Amino acid sequence: MQKKSDQGVFIHRIRYYCALPILLIFIFSSVLMFANANSVHASVVRPLENNGLAQTPLMGWSSWSSIRNNPSEAAIKTQAQAMASTLKSYGYTYINLDDFWYLNPTTTVDQYGRWATDTSRFPDGIAATASYMHNLGLKFGIYLTPGIPVAAVNQNTPIQGTSYHAADIADTSRHEVNYNYGNSAMYYINYSKPGAQAFINSWANELASWGVDFLKIDGVGDADISDIQAWSTALKQSGRNIYFSLSNNLDVNNVSIWQQNTNGWRIDGDVECYCSTLVTWNSVLSRFNDAPRWVGDGKPGGWNDLDSLDVGNGSRDGLSNDERQTYMTLWSIESAPLSIGDNLTSLDSYGLSLLTNTEVIAVDQAGHQAHPISQASSQQVWFADNGDGSYTVGLFNLGGSTATVSVNWSSLGFSGPASVRDLWSHTNLGTITNSFSATLNAHASRLLKVTPGSAVTPTPTPTVMPTTTPTVTPTTTPVTGGQACSVNYAITNQWAGGFGTSVTINNTGTTTINGWTLTWTFANGQTITQLWNGTPTQSGASVSVTNVSYNATISPGSNTNFGFNGAWNGSNAVPTSFALNGKTCTTV
Missing domain, CATH: 2.60.40.1180 (Golgi alpha-mannosidase II)
Incomplete structure (x- = not known):
């Protein structure tokens, strides 16, 4: 088996990110609902994955961060023993085997065209490894990438239980992503062909027969939607409840598809830095920018996945103690899966105290995502x-x-x-x-x-902009003498087709502002999709945002703030002019 260095694996991942397929646009004829008080991303009436799993975010361990490309049966069992003795009582139960457990799919597959276990690494086989986990009271997970192995097509292996063969269903004009053996190891599957679903069913049935409880499919992009739907169907018919997770850097515009078919979806690339430590502060910091656009999309049945939690191995993590606490704080308030990446046999006392803080774990498991x-x-x-x-x-x-x-x-x-x-x-x-x-x-x-400790005014509910924009002229409060204002409009995050913005209104005058409406004009056709701490109206390029009950008053020298997510195409210029209650404000 040809082994690749961590650097090689990282290059494959970067190559994939830089070659993401053109985003598909899916228009759903669904009724838009107001998001809950935490939500800044539009929610749509839609069924969630209905396999009964992931009612709370997953808690467990994954092999990738600490073991990388050298997993073995012995190493996985050692991690399981450590989890059972120190972490299981706090709710951590999944032991998930990541990449590098199988032989090269360009040359070697089993009799039905599926990945073949590398028995030099797992001499007793995957089923025996899973059984070992179960005997410890734990669950066992495994890793795949989309498509059908090249070796299956070259050998034209039969599809179990059918008269079809691998060559009948393969799209040999395109290769899927595989981080271990390179992007020529797997072909796409043509799901319009008879036998395609049966092939995935046979693979899911094999995983179920091994006692697998969790499946991660890696290298998933918008072009793999048919694969994900097929795997969702296959896992349900397998006769075993298997938690279904996707990686990585999923498209937020297709969140309804991930929700309907899976139990978790990675919102970012790898948190690991692929350097001398597991992570760095900068690799963690990026999650603060990306998490807000997914808030409200995680709920019982499926959760936003921020990637591994590497806070337990002291200096090996690459973080200060303050940074380690901040890392787990963000994961917890976002109700992300708590999938530890550290070596569980060498947790330091501070890291263990973070991972076993029952009040912080309860925040994560409650499922209320913060914004x-x-x-x-x-x-x-x-x-x-x-x-x-x-x-x-x-x-x-x-x-x-x-x-x-x-x-x-x-x-x-x-x-x-x-x-x-x-x-x-x-x-x-x-x-x-x-x-x-x-x-x-x-x-x-x-x-x-x-x-x-007193009567509570309802928490602001983020406003979801309707698909048909009303042409409502906002009511404005006349400006009186002594009023002056400045506005800070800051794009806090931007991604393909979307952006997040924070807007601060400063009262620079000498009189109190009682009730306000801020107006501006977008220059490039941008549209507001969700907004919090205000009530928006948009007609074409013209936007107005009016106060809500709790922030109507702005005293001299003070300010108020609202934020929104928006859509853009081509350019996303910052507006150059703002008016508050009809009076032009300076920009800062």
Whole structure:
């Protein structure tokens, strides 16, 4: 078996990212619903994967971060023993074998054209390895990439239970992604051909016969939608409940397809840095930019996957203790799968304390994804409405020096006193009125539970723009003497076809603004798709955003903020002119 270096694997992954197929546009005739209080991404009435799994985010371990291209039966069993003795009681149950467990699919397949186990690595076979996990009270997962092996087509192996053969279903004009043996190891499958679904069914049945509980299919792009639908069907007919997960860097525009067919989808590329450590601060930091556009898409049945959680191996992780805490804080408030990537046999005491903090785990498992109030600076507040009158609040200093991070209760949708609990330290901080501040080291964080002590004004619900834009002329409040304003419009994130923006309105005048409407014109045909902390109206290029009940008043010298996600095509220029209640504001 030809082994590739980590660098080689990384190059294959980068090559794939740079060659993503042109995005498919899928228009669904569904009824748009208002997203829940945490959501900044449009939700549509749609069925979720109905295999009964993933009612809460997965908790477990994956071999990729720490073992990479050298998995073995002995190594996987050793990790399972460590999980069973130290982490199983906290809810971690999946042991997932990643890449490099199989022989080269360009030359070697089993009798029905499926991957063949590398018995030099797994001498007792995959079924025996899975059985070992089950005897420890754990679950076992495995890894595949899309398509049909080239060797199956060259040998024209039969499709089990049918009269068809591999060559009958292969699209030999195109190769699928395979990070181990290169992008000439797997052909695409033509799912219009008889026998195509039967081939995938036979593979799913084999996994079920081995006792597999989890399947990750890697290298998935929009061009693999037919594969994912076929695998979803195949796993359901296999007679075994198998958690179905996709990787990597999935397209948010096709989230409904991932939701309908799978239990989890990677929103980003690999978190690993492929350097001398497992990760770096920068490889973790990118998730803060990408997570907001997926908020609200994870729910029981399927979750947004931020990739492996590498916080347990001390200096080997490549992070400070503050950064390790921030890493797990983000994963938890986003209800991401907690899939540990570290070597479980060498967890340090601090890393173990992070991974076993029951209050932080409870935040993750509750499934209430947080969104940022603003991303205009490196000092950020993210929050989620817990649905029971309380809020989960994350304070993050993403900057490189010590800074104070503050949250106003009004930004959460209430005012007055609230009880505050620090979840990392398990400490009640007492009753605090109107706001909370913390001085944080560079890259540090706090995780709080905030429970209002008085009547609660409903938390702002992000507004989903209708598909047919109403032509409503907003009512504006006449400007009186002494009023002046400035506006900061900051694009906080941008991706193919979409972007996120934070808008801050500053009252630079001498009188209080009571009720406001901000207007501007897009230059390049951009459209708002979701907005929070305001009520939007868009007619063509003209946009107006009006206050909601809790942020109508802006005192002299203070400000208010709203954010939105939008769509763009071609160019995404920042608007050059803003008016507040009809009065032109300066831009900052």
